[in-house]
Amino acid sequence: MQRIYEPENLMEAELLLGMLASEGVKACLQGRDLIGGTGELPAMGLLGLAVDNEQARYARELIDAYNGASPMADDELDSFPDVLDC
Structure with a gap:
C-alpha cells in the first residue's frame, strides 16, 4: 500500500x-483514530489515504482531477428547488 494523499480534514477524507x-x-x-489527539499531536499529517500499489497512479489522477475541478456555472441554489436556503 502507498500513502497517496493527506486530506485536510476528516470530511474531505470521507468524501x-x-x-x-x-x-x-x-x-x-x-x-482516523488519531483525530481525537489533536492538540497533543501535530495537527498536520495525521490523516492519509492509502491504496494498493497497482491503483496508486489512477487514484492520484482521480484526486488531482477532484482538486482541479471548479463548480459548474449552472450549479446554483435555484437549480435545487427542494433545498432550503438558510
Missing part, C-alpha cells in the same frame, strides 16, 4: 474515500 470507491479504487484512511 475522497467515497469518490475513489465509486471508481473502483479500494482505499483506506490512515490516522
Whole structure:
C-alpha cells in the first residue's frame, strides 16, 4: 500500500474515500483514530489515504482531477428547488 494523499480534514477524507470507491479504487484512511489527539499531536499529517500499489497512479489522477475541478456555472441554489436556503 502507498500513502497517496493527506486530506485536510476528516470530511474531505470521507468524501475522497467515497469518490475513489465509486471508481473502483479500494482505499483506506490512515490516522482516523488519531483525530481525537489533536492538540497533543501535530495537527498536520495525521490523516492519509492509502491504496494498493497497482491503483496508486489512477487514484492520484482521480484526486488531482477532484482538486482541479471548479463548480459548474449552472450549479446554483435555484437549480435545487427542494433545498432550503438558510
